[in-house]
Amino acid sequence: MSEHKSEYTKPLPTITDDNRGFWEGCKNNQLRMQKCGACGHVRYPISHVCPDCLSYDFEWTTLSGRGEVFSYVVFYQRYHKAFAEDLPYNVALVQLEEGPRMYSNIVGVDSSDGDAVKVGDKIEVVFDAVTPEVTIPKFKLRQA
Numbered sequence: 001m002s003e004h005k006s007e008y009t010k011p012l013p014t015i016t017d018d019n020r021g022f023w024e025g026c027k028n029n030q031l032r033m034q035k036c037g038a039c040g041h042v043r044y045p046i047s048h049v050c051p052d053c054l055s056y057d058f059e060w061t062t063l064s065g066r067g068e069v070f071s072y073v074v075f076y077q078r079y080h081k082a083f084a085e086d087l088p089y090n091v092a093l094v095q096l097e098e099g100p101r102m103y104s105n106i107v108g109v110d111s112s113d114g115d116a117v118k119v120g121d122k123i124e125v126v127f128d129a130v131t132p133e134v135t136i137p138k139f140k141l142r143q144a
């Protein structure tokens with residue numbers, strides 16, 4: 001069980017009928033995305049229509065949670081006051097095994113160390129329950 005922080009001040013997602021499948025998956029420690037019912041394409045961000053075949057038919061599918069670092073930056077400047085004490089922090093574009101890419105953070109590394117994370121590093125999802133309602137998917141380096 002992750003501990004719930006009593007005062008979480010960072011921006012939180014608005015949970016809607018469209019994205020509930022994703023956020024409820026996270027709450028259950030599962031990375032779920034939409035899988036097209038017609039062609040099987042797994043898509044993200046959440047969308048009403050398959051970008052490959054334009055079908056509206058989909059189901060939520062649970063992904064492996066594994067992927068690799070596609071791109072990676074470290075932020076040294078504060079753009080939102082709630083992130084001030086995290087500086088420097090990283091933001092990674094994650095290439096998931098099933099195809100989609102998503103933005104997240106790599107946890108468990110020292111972001112001030114420029115060599116801590118490299119493009120191509122193998123990673124896997126971890127779940128950060130930041131409030132009772134919202135669990136945010138993040139990633140950690142995976143041992144080979």
Ligand SMILES: [Zn+2]
Pocket residue numbers: 036037038039040041050051052053054055
């Ligand atoms: Zn499709």
